[in-house]
Every structure is written in structure tokens, then in C-alpha cells.
Amino acid sequence: MPIAPKPGSALLIVGHGSTENPDSSTPYFDHADEIRRRGLFHEVHCCFWKEEPSMREARFLIDAPEVYIVPDFISEGYFTQDVIPREFELDGPTTHRHGKTWHYTLPVGVHDSMTGLLLRRAREVAPEVDPAETTLFIVGHGTGLNQNSTKAVRDQAERIAQSGAGYARVLDAYMEEAPFIADWHEIAETPSVVVVPFFISDGLHSYQDIPVLLGIETEVGPAASQREVFRHNPHQLRGKTLYYSSAIGTERLMADVILDQIADFDRTHRP
């Protein structure tokens, strides 16, 4: 859904970032560039948990009196419910602090429009497969620490399953909790399998850890931007044909999901 220009507002995209892998923050800058090109906001900036600028420093980047903070995160959980509100000193959906008005949206990963993006990525990576003969895995991190962290992944898998896309099965799976993506070949009953990592960046998890869990790689490789040879689909593995996509957050249209979250915020909190 298109949003009206907000010339008096700043957009602040919040990402995790990494002290080990600079690829981790590339998608956030890409999303910011894409939205900046559209000229909808007075200014567009990024800030991070693990990189600079930090969330606490971010307000010193901003001229505009009104700011939309969009967590470029997959799920609602520790970061979106604890860390980000704490770092920005937020006290609700809208907070007046430090001479500015701060609007805090839901994370991109829980938005309905994410479903179409995941489906599009699954089709792009394996255009030749017959969905009826294919299992689609949406893969998240998973952690025993927060039940919400798997909800976004499970919800999207269910929405795709109900979308009429025709896949034999659409399943959620995780790196660190059951159902484990490492068991993909045992879980999937079809000859073809498509795996889409539901992560923002091609960082440690999607380009290094999951390929090992899938069996594409035998050991954790270098960061994506340092690789000379990127993987080629499909992979004949464990008696099946496996297609593995890059992280969903690297999709250019993620910019639209960010804007959709802002439109939803306005509808809900600023009707």
C-alpha cells in the first residue's frame, strides 16, 4: 500500500549489526537507500545494536521533529520488546522525548506483506520445480529463551500454506530448536525441497551456519562478501533436490514492507 510523503518526518531503520561480519548490516543500508530514493521522508537513517551509530546516538543524526522507528527484525521478542524500547527510552507506541516525537512500529517480519515476499523468493530460487512435488521450509533461528521468536516464522509458513501457492507442504524449521532444519531430509516427504532463510541479512546464520546444517557445506565458510564462488542451485543431497535461497531481508522489496509497517502504525495509532 503506498504511503503519503512525510516531509516532516525521519525514518530510522533499526538493525542488529555484527562485530564479526559487515555483510550483516548491508541490507539495512540497502533498504534505507531504496526508501531515500523515493523521497518520502525528510531523512532516512540506520542505527544498530552491534554497530555504529548505536540506538542512543541515533537521535544526533536526525533533524526532523518526528521520527518513525522501524525494527528491521524478523520477530517480536527480546530485541523489539526489551532492547529497542529501553535504548530509545520509549514508553508506548508514541513517545515524546529529547524534543522529538518517536513512533515505534512493529518489526517488518510480522507484517502480512512479508508472505508475498517469501513466496516470491521461493519461486525465484526454484522456478522449474513443481510445487506439488516440493516442500518449502521457512527457516528461523529459534531459541529457548523467547517463545515469540518462532511465532513470526510459524505464522508466515501457515500463511503461505493457505495462500494457494500449491506447495506439497510449507513448514517452519529452526537452527536451534525443533523442528530442526538439520533434519530437513527426514521431515520432507517430497523429492524437491526449497529452503528460504527468514533472516534479514546474509550474515553468519544464513550464509555460514545453515548451509552446514543442510549439508551443502562441511564447515563454516568465510563471510558472503568474501566468497569467490557462490553456491549454485540445485544441490543433490541426501536423496533429494535441494534449493537454498539467500536471506529474505536481501530482497529489494523489503523497503515496501518497512513502509507497510509505517502505514499500519498510522492506521492503528494515528487514525
Place this chain on the structure above:
Amino acid sequence: MIAQRLAQAIAAGIRQIGQISILPDASGSGYSLCHIEDLDHLDTLTVHHGPDPAREISTWAEDGHYRFTKGELSLRRGWLLKLADAAELRAALDLFYPASVGLWLAHEDGRIDVQTLRDKLNRQTGMYRFARNLSNEGAQRLVREVCGPGNCCVKKILWDIQEGVPLEPSETSRWPGYLDTGTPAIPLYCREACNHFVAEARKASKAEFEARSS
């Protein structure tokens, strides 16, 4: 407006920030940036246009390591970045030294709020919660071991260890936040300990705990 005030500061003589020289064009509207050690051979540098290349230039040090703290004194050389106007200049500087121009202006205006190390550590949760147990003595030692130009950080620390406990006098506590080249510079300010420091504080706190336990 940050970009306008930056342009005014340069018009008034500012020419440096961190390891970067700021060169206003003769035309008066554009700017070029280069490493301060490349000033005497500008015609041999690789020319880039617009702010975006600043991210790539500032990501990797000469020896190939990832510069996740941008105040690190390891900016690589050999590049010249040409910027059309003050807005592009400001965007480039926010990639080289994130938020540093805004922090400097806030400091100039007296509206920068500084958080003590104790407050910073006390608000940590999750795996970093343990960092709050670091002693003041351990914190002073960590500042000497992690911060300041002796440890490759160009930023000036504004914070105290806690209310009433300033940093002990040292090269780090006296550091002004800019390299003394005789050129007017924008200082880089550290208004609260960075996440790298917090991660080190967690390790030091654990080491203190283990030393006490044994």
C-alpha cells in the same frame, strides 16, 4: 540543520575530522575528502563520487580486519571522495564516523547528555548483564586498555565511571578527540561507552569474579 551548520563550520576554517581531511572545492559548493596522510599526493588517489563509497572504504582496515568501531585509527588510505554539496558531505561523514557531526553540534550547543559507565552497564540485559559487576578499579583499568589513541580509538571520552568518579588522569582521559596536525578539526565524542567496551567489561567482570572465587 546539521548539513548547513557543517558547511558553516567548514567555511569558518574546519578542515579535519578523525583521520579525514575536508577539502572545500574552489567553486564553494562541493567538497572532497581524503585520508589526512594522503594530502600531499592527491593526484595519485582513486577518485570516488558521492557519499555511498564511504561505507566500503570505512569497513575494512588496510590489513583486512573489519572496523566495527568507526573511531578506530585504522582508516585505509588511497581514496579521494568527491561530494557535490553539504548534504552529501554530511552523509559521507555519517558513514565514516556515524553521528559524530551531530554529536559535535550537540556538544557545542550544550545539549549533549552524557551517560556514566555505571549507568550504561546497569542497563545491560541478557548476556551482558554480568558486566554491571565490574569494579570501579577494573573499569579504570579497562579504559586504559581499551580506549584512547593508545588503543587505536580517536574519540574523546566524555563520561565518568560513575557519578563523582571521573576517569583517572591518563593519556586517554586527556585525549581531545582529534589528531593534532595543526588543522582545525571536529572532535569525535564518546558520550557513552560503546558496545565493544561493554563486551570487554563483561569479560573483565567475569575475570574479577573468577579471581575472587579462587
